[in-house]
Every structure is written in C-alpha cells, then in structure tokens.
Amino acid sequence: MSMEAVPDRVRPPGCPPKPETFVERLMMWDHCGKRSFPWRLTNDPFAVLLAEFMLQRTQAPQAARVFQAFLAAYPNPAAVVSADAGVVVSSLEALGLRHRAVRLQGLCRAIVERHAGRVPEHLPDLLALPGVGPYIAAAVHCFGWGHDVAVVDRTTARVLVRVFGLEPASARVHTDRGVWEFARSLVPQGRGKEYNFTLIDFAAAVCSVRPKHSVCPLTDACCYYLSDHTPKASQAV
DNA sequence: ATCCGGGGTT
DNA sequence: AACCCAGGAT
Numbered sequence: 001m002s003m004e005a006v007p008d009r010v011r012p013p014g015c016p017p018k019p020e021t022f023v024e025r026l027m028m029w030d031h032c033g034k035r036s037f038p039w040r041l042t043n044d045p046f047a048v049l050l051a052e053f054m055l056q057r058t059q060a061p062q063a064a065r066v067f068q069a070f071l072a073a074y075p076n077p078a079a080v081v082s083a084d085a086g087v088v089v090s091s092l093e094a095l096g097l098r099h100r101a102v103r104l105q106g107l108c109r110a111i112v113e114r115h116a117g118r119v120p121e122h123l124p125d126l127l128a129l130p131g132v133g134p135y136i137a138a139a140v141h142c143f144g145w146g147h148d149v150a151v152v153d154r155t156t157a158r159v160l161v162r163v164f165g166l167e168p169a170s171a172r173v174h175t176d177r178g179v180w181e182f183a184r185s186l187v188p189q190g191r192g193k194e195y196n197f198t199l200i201d202f203a204a205a206v207c208s209v210r211p212k213h214s215v216c217p218l219t220d221a222c223c224y225y226l227s228d229h230t231p232k233a234s235q236a237v
Numbered sequence: 238a239t240c241c242g243g244g245g246t247t
Numbered sequence: 248a249a250c251c252c253a254g255g256a257t
Contacts, residue, residue: 098241098242153252204252209250
C-alpha cells in the first residue's frame with residue numbers, strides 16, 4: 001500500500017549481468033573506446049601519483065594540459081619539496097582547487113621523510129600519506145606498481161551501481177564499503193590495469209551522467225537501462 | 238555534512 | 248543555469 005513499505009526492489013528480468021559477462025563486454029568495448037594519456041604510458045609510481053593528484057575532481061583532458069610540463073620540472077618528490085611554493089601554485093592554477101598545490105608539497109615532504117623519496121608500493125603506506133585516500137592509493141598500487149586491485153572513483157562507482165543495480169548505503173558511492181567490495185570481486189587477475197583504465201573510459205564515454213544507451217554494449221543486461229525501459233505493472237514512470 | 242575551483246557538458 | 252569532473256580533509 002504505502003510507497004515506503006515496498007519490500008525488496010524487484011529487478012527487471014535480464015539483469016544484473018554475470019560478472020564475467022560484464023568484464024567480457026567491457027573489454028570488447030575497449031577496442032574502440034580507449035583513451036590515451038601521458039600518465040598511462042609510464043609505470044613510474046611518482047608520475048602516476050602526480051597524475052591522480054591532478055585528477056581530483058578534474059577532467060582528464062584538463063589535467064593532461066599541465067601534467068607533462070610539471071613532471072619534467074619536478075620529476076620526483078624531492079624536487080617538488082624544494083620547489084618554490086608560489087611556482088607550484090601557479091603551475092596548478094589552471095586546474096582549480098589551488099589548495100592542492102600546498103597539499104602536494106606536504107605529500108611529497110612525507111614521502112621524502114618516511115620513504116626516502118620513493119613512492120611506497122603497499123596500500124597501508126600509501127593511505128597513511130597526507131592527501132592520499134582510498135582512490136589514489138588504489139590507483140598508484142594498480143597503475144604504478146601493477147597490482148590487480150579495484151580502483152573506485154565517482155565515475156566507476158556510477159557504472160557498477162547502474163549496471164548491477166547496487167543500492168549503496170552511502171550517498172558517496174565512491175567511498176561506499178559495499179561498492180568497493182563488489183568492485184574487488186570483478187577485477188580480472190592479470191589484467192587489472194587494462195580493466196580499470198577501460199572502466200574509467202567507459203564511464204566517461206558511455207555511462208556518463210547522461211548515459212549514452214544507444215552506443216552501450218550492456219543495455220540488454222543493465223539494471224539501470226532495463227528499469228527505465230521495461231514496462232512496470234505497478235507504476236508509471 | 239561541507240568545502241574546495243576552474244572548466245566542460247547538457 | 249545546473250551539474251559534474253579518474254577525491255580528500257575537516
């Protein structure tokens with residue numbers, strides 16, 4: 001009777017997809033949708049860390065404008081620490097979030113002091129650094145050090161929530177524990193890096209805020225698509 | 238729960 | 248004009 005009392009959500013038939021189906025379709029899509037960025041062409045953990053730092057709430061093409069020049073000028077944490085603060089601020093200004101410049105120097109200082117200037121490999125060490133949260137730690141662990149872990153940000157979380165019909169407890173989907181656990185279960189071992197890049201690109205190009213269903217290879221198994229495009233007996237949309 | 242920030246997308 | 252962007256700190 002009352003809308004609040006509706007029991008379990010009923011998913012339309014056909015979804016969610018099997019995890020292996022999702023991964024397989026995604027990797028197929030990869031062939032035509034993958035993007036290329038300078039920070040993807042390196043395994044240098046500092047380069048990866050720098051990129052992820054610039055990418056916070058910042059679109060990738062925007063970060064790509066300043067990334068290479070910055071890395072060339074400051075190729076390691078020690079160089080960032082010894083740089084003039086004003087210069088660091090001005091070189092990141094075009095990205096907004098000016099406070100990141102100060103944080104970046106603090107982060108690099110911690111790396112110099114705690115890890116002899118080398119970006120650490122393991123998650124607890126990464127997470128303990130100021131300015132490094134769950135996302136950046138996972139990204140460096142995967143993209144820099146080559147470990148097959150889940151990399152969950154707002155955009156990849158959005159994809160998983162939609163396709164699999166997840167109902168995270170938290171509104172901050174990219175920090176939701178359940179979403180992270182589910183994301184971990186999907187990562188194909190041996191192909192983590194490739195998979196995560198593809199998922200990020202898919203989120204940007206297809207499963208965007210306004211999803212592009214017409215070019216999506218997953219509509220027939222997507223909870224989000226099917227719930228919008230499947231007639232419901234009880235409710236009109 | 239709020240804040241940061243310029244710039245792209247719709 | 249509103250919303251979002253490869254988040255994290257307070």
